[in-house]
Every structure is written in structure tokens, then in C-alpha cells.
Amino acid sequence: MTSATAEEYATRLAETVPAVRHRIEEAARAAARDPGDVRLVAVTKGHPVAAIEAAVEAGLRDLGENRVGEAEAKRAALSGLSGVTWHFIGHIQSRKAPRAVEVADVIHSIDSLKLARKVSRAAEERGSPVSVLAQVNTSGEEAKGGLEGPAVLESIQELAELPGLRVLGLMTMAPFVDDERVLAEAFAGLRSVSERVRAATDRVGPELSMGMTNDLEIAIREGSTMVRIGTALFGEREGA
Numbered sequence: 688m689t690s691a692t693a694e695e696y697a698t699r700l701a702e703t704v705p706a707v708r709h710r711i712e713e714a715a716r717a718a719a720r721d722p723g724d725v726r727l728v729a730v731t732k733g734h735p736v737a738a739i740e741a742a743v744e745a746g747l748r749d750l751g752e753n754r755v756g757e758a759e760a761k762r763a764a765l766s767g768l769s770g771v772t773w774h775f776i777g778h779i780q781s782r783k784a785p786r787a788v789e790v791a792d793v794i795h796s797i798d799s800l801k802l803a804r805k806v807s808r809a810a811e812e813r814g815s816p817v818s819v820l821a822q823v824n825t826s827g828e829e830a831k832g833g834l835e836g837p838a839v840l841e842s843i844q845e846l847a848e849l850p851g852l853r854v855l856g857l858m859t860m861a862p863f864v865d866d867e868r869v870l871a872e873a874f875a876g877l878r879s880v881s882e883r884v885r886a887a888t889d890r891v892g893p894e895l896s897m898g899m900t901n902d903l904e905i906a907i908r909e910g911s912t913m914v915r916i917g918t919a920l921f922g923e924r925e926g927a
């Protein structure tokens with residue numbers, strides 16, 4: 688975890704938040720889309736509580752974490768904080784599903800039916816559904832995880848029937864490449880899955896969580912409604 692102070696983060700964010708918002712606006716405008724339709728999720732993983740305090744002070748209200756333990760520790764340290772939405776964006780081991788449901792307001796990374804069932808059950812047990820996105824592997828890269836293959840539409844529909852889940856939409860991770868055409872294909876692939884699945888069921892919402900620091904413009908051009916941005920806001924993470 689990097690150890691910058693809240694003041695150092697505040698100084699950085701005074702530059703980076705407007706810069707990232709500008710990138711989002713330009714990309715939306717170029718695609719004839721409303722910039723207000725693209726939510727900025729500030730990915731605070733690997734940065735300390737001080738970074739989150741500075742982020743909230745800078746007007747960011749959507750925070751993204753990718754480890755259950757780290758998210759729990761940060762939420763506990765910031766228990767007085769209200770008006771923020773906690774997004775969970777990392778792989779979840781099935782046995783941690785109940786903790787993920789407690790710590791996250793929106794889980795982006797429902798990457799298998801098995802996990803979906805566990806998360807749904809945990810949400811039912813606590814007595815209220817949890818908002819999720821179904822993660823789709825659009826790159827074919829094995830390390831990416833997510834629902835994939837010829838049965839992907841059926842899998843998403845099955846997932847959407849689970850009583851503990853409110854499926855806001857779909858999420859994908861782009862492949863680790865610079866080739867804009869390959870990235871655009873992955874994002875367009877997610878949009879296409881979304882269109883097809885939404886033609887078949889009304890239990891899947893329109894959100895498309897796609898785009899990170901290096902590819903947010905392409906993602907917005909292809910229809911992203913949530914970009915997950917870490918490095919461009921907070922700088923490099925330790926060990927990254």
C-alpha cells in the first residue's frame with residue numbers, strides 16, 4: 688500500500704479529477720453521448736484510507752475495491768462516511784460471498800454461476816437483494832475470468848433469475864494489449880451480449896462497466912456507462 692498523506696492525495700486529485708472528467712466528457716461528446724451517462728468509479732485499491740478521504744473531498748462518490756479484506760478494513764475505518772457507493776471489482780472466492788455482499792453496494796465481478804448462487808443466497812439470508820453486474824470474458828484470455836462461451840446468454844439469463852440479485856448490467860476486462868481495434872472489439876462484444884440478453888429478459892439492466900485508465904475513450908465510444916479508473920486518478924499502485 689502506498690503511504691502518501693491525505694494532503695498529497697488532495698494535491699494530486701486537484702489535477703487528476705478534472706483531467707479524467709475532461710477525458711470522459713470529450714469521449715462522450717465525440718460519440719454523441721451525454722457525459723452524465725458515464726459514471727466515474729474511482730478505484731482506490733492499493734491506496735490507503737487517506738486516498739479515499741481525499742477522493743471524497745474532491746467530489747468522487749463511487750469507490751472501487753478489489754479485495755474483500757481490504758474493502759472491509761477501509762469501510763470500517765471510514766464508518767462515518769455517507770453518500771458514497773462502494774463498488775467491488777475483483778474476483779471473489781465463493782466462501783467469501785457473504786462478506787462481499789456486506790461490504791459492497793455493487794458487485795461488478797460475478798464471474799461464474801457458482802459465485803452468483805452463493806452471492807444470491809447470502810443476500811437472501813441478510814434479507815435484501817444485492818446489486819451486481821455479470822462479468823463477461825470478451826477477450827478469450829483465460830486469466831480474465833468471467834462468463835464465456837456459446838452458452839453465455841443462457842448463463843446470464845439463469846443468473847438473472849436468482850432471487851437475491853438485482854442485475855444492473857454487464858462488466859468486462861479488456862485484454863492486455865494496446866491495439867485499439869482489439870480493445871474496441873472486446874467492448875463492442877460486451878455491448879452486443881447486453882443487447883441480445885436484454886432482448887430475451889427484462890431482468891438485466893443496461894449498465895456496461897468497461898474502460899480503465901488506458902482505454903476509457905474506446906470504452907465510452909462503445910457504450911460504457913461505468914469506467915473504473917485507478918492509476919489516472921491516484922497514480923501508480925505499489926507492486927503494480
Ligand SMILES: *Cc1c(COP(=O)(O)O)cnc(C)c1O
Pocket residue numbers: 730732753776777860899900901915916917918919
Ligand atoms: C485495478 C482495476 C481497475 C483500474 O485500473 P487502472 O488501470 O489503474 O485504471 C479497473 N478495473 C479492475 C477490475 C481493476 O482490477
